[in-house]
Amino acid sequence: MIGLQLYIKKTLKVVAFIFSLLFSLSVFSQNKHSFSFSSSAFILDNKPFRIISGELHPARIPKEYWRHRIQMTKAMGCNTIAMYVFWNYHEKEPGQFDFTTDNRNIADFLKICAEEKMWVLLRPGPYVCGEWDFGGLPPYLLRIPDIKIRCMDSHYLEAVKRYVSRLSSIVKPYLVTNGGNILMVQIENEYGSFANDRNYLETLRGYWTSNGINTPFYTADGATPFMLEAGSLPGVAVGLDPGSSQGNYTLAAQVNPGVPVFSSETYPGWLTHWGEKWARPDTTSLLKEVKFMLDSNLSFNFYVIHGGTNFGFTAGANAFSATQYQPDVTSYDYDAPINEQGRATPKYYAIRRLINQYVKNIPEIPAPVPAMNIPEINMQPFSSLWSNLPKPVASVQPKPFEYYGQDHGMMVYKTKLIGHKSGKLTIWEPHDYALVFLNGMFIDTVFRDGGNWTVDLPKTNVKDPVLEILVEGMGHINFAQFMIDRKGITDRVTLNGMTLMNWEVFSLPFDYRYVLGLKPSAIDIARRGNFFKGSFNLQQTADTYIDMSQYKKGIVWVNGHNLGRYWYIGPQQRLYCPASWLKKGMNEILVFDLLETEAKRIRGKETPE
Structure with missing residues (x-):
């Protein structure tokens, strides 16, 4: 019976793949296209082609609104959709992929783009940044004590290879080389801001090509000499984040000659962290930048044209020093031309009017999605969290979430105080927000940012005081050098310098199963x-x-x-x-x-x- 079930399951997968391929061909095969490079331009059907792209992230948008957001992008004058694929949204546990449920169905998103006659720039990572938890990398990697990311580390590459193979089987029918709408695939993301291993970039390109991804490729980096040198590859188009002046393009052509250069991230808005004011970049300078690219017949991508929402625990964080931590807010509105709820903003209309001077037959703007009070x-x-604790795990010293097989949510660390029973309690290091309790009474909070991780523990008449520390993980760092960012108590806890031992640890993933129970x-x-x-x-x-x-x-x-x-x-x-x-x-x-x-x-x- 089990063998029959496996056979049926495999057969259904094959049928689904064939159906997907036939759908892709039916949409595009009437007018098959070719896409390639000259030394300075993109070539579509043997003619120069200017990409005007708007970036959307399927994972940040309810599937029911995908078509509306794509239509909104087209109605601003764009001919292309750029899209991140967040690896960790599709593989939460090693080898357990989900590309079919809800807004994880990448194939359906590509189909809708095809139906709306929109080209696609595929940005699959494996690392993407994007203010997304761990930059799209799966946090299960952090369960490996000595893991190194975005390099030739064997543990990392084993997982990357598995991901590339699985994703390739889904997107391959939609490549322009197979009659589909994916024009280019990006290799990694802003690698020159992180490291300098071109062998790693070449290895990634090899993974894609060996899995049948035979479209042209591009990289994306900041417009500085060291970033472009470390992050680009020969024969691969150069994306600039952003390309806002002629000098940026001249520099890129010098560093990596013979391939087209485009603005892979032109920023109409910007991100916001908790505790900051909303980012509201100046529209006047944006319009000047867009006009320069239109006048110069340059290709560009709005990052983002519509941001959407960091639902659940998907928001990431930034850190540019060892004690800094800047978690991103839940909204990814980004002050984008299309707001979080899908409405056209004044910025949208201003950009649309500008593009309309260069592009013919821009469609009408779709009706807004209704909203209500x-x-x-x-x-x-x-209920109380304290009445819903699971069975604890014994630990000599506290460990991060990931070492207990947990990636997000919260965790309670509990111990009895022996020896020192009051004084200066220090958490080394709390990732990211902690509440300290003594004998069931709330004492104080500790927030990771700034490095002030000490609280005053008062004296008590209890013979064996009980210390509890509730830690909330607020998003794995998604950019720059501090990305190895495990959650919870990441080293130890001291009281007046004494290391506290023998803990009980309670995992609280706050996932659907936990909340349901x-x-x-x-x-x-x-x-x-x-x-x-x-x-x-x-x-x-x-x-x-x-x-x-x-x-x-x-x-x-x-x-x-x-x-x-x-x-x-x-x-x-x-x-x-x-x-x-x-x-x-x-x-x-x-x-x-x-x-x-x-x-x-x-x-x-x-x-x-």
Whole structure:
């Protein structure tokens, strides 16, 4: 019986692949195309071709809105979609791939691009950055103690090779060389900002070509001599992040002559970290930059034309020193021309008017997706984290999440104090936000950024005081040299310099299974870390923003969907909830707050601010 089931499963996979190939050919085979390079231009069907691209990330957009966002991109004057594929969104555990469920179905995204007559620039990594958790690399790599990434490390390359093989089998039918719409494939991303191993880049190119990826390739790097030298390859087109002046293109042509150069990331907006003001770059300078490229007949890609949302635990972080940590907000609105909810902004209309002077027959702008307000939702105390702890694991000293097989969420570390029982408690190092408790009472918080990881532990009359440390991981670093970024307590805990030993460790992944299994209980006001629940009835559904301004720091689920993190320090106070996650009739909202001890009412708002 098992053998028969395996046979049927393999047969269905083959049938699905053939169907996918036939679909791709049916869309493009009526007018087969060729795509290649001259020494300075892209050549489509033996004629120079200017790429005007807008970047979209399928993983950041509900699948129901893919077509709308692609149509919005086309209506701004673009002829191409650039797309990241986030490796860790598709392979959470080694060898367990998901390219079929929800917005993980890359083949469907490519099909819709084809149906809308849009070309594609494929950006598959394996590393992509993108303000995404660990830059798209799977955190399971961090379970290997001595792992080295983005290099010729054998453990790393073994995983990369598996990923490239699997993804290649999905995208191969959509290559322009097979009658599809993928014009080029990017090798790595901004490698010259990280390292200088061209053998690694050549190895990646070899992995793709050996798996049948035979389109032209490109790299993308900042427009500096050292980045271009370390990150480019002979015969591979040069992408500039960004290419904003003639000097950038001249430099790139000198470093890597004989191939086209284009602006692979032209920035209409910018990212925002927690605790910052929203990034709002100047539109005037952007329009000047775009006009320069249009006048010069240069190809370019808007990064991003629409950002979407870092749902769940997908937001990344930046760090440019050993003690710095800058986690990204949940929204990836990015001040892009198309906002988080898919609406055209004034920036969108300004760019569209400019491109319209150079491009004919730009289609009409699609109708906006409806949004709505939701009246006050009466929330009630539901449960305490401390009543929903799993069976602990014994550890001589604390270890990071990843060493316990956990990639995201939270973890509780518990020990008895022997010897020193009060004084200066230091966590070496807390990744990323920790709450300290003594004998079930909240003492203080520790945030990783800045290196101030010490709290004052008060004296107690308890003979064997119990210390508990609840640590929240807020996103693996996604850029530059500090990317080996394990979560939790990453080294040790000391009290007045004494290393504390013999811990119990409780894994709290906060994934769907954990949340589904929560048991109701009284909330714990002394220790904090509580769940609140509410329900609301809808006569109709539309997009909305859940206003969390009355709460402090935590996570929100609507009908089981993780909307992402909120934090009172801002700037984001409202979390985007797409209509597809709501339903007519009764809906449920669940909030976990690290600091709040009282249930507060929640509203749904039509706008993000």
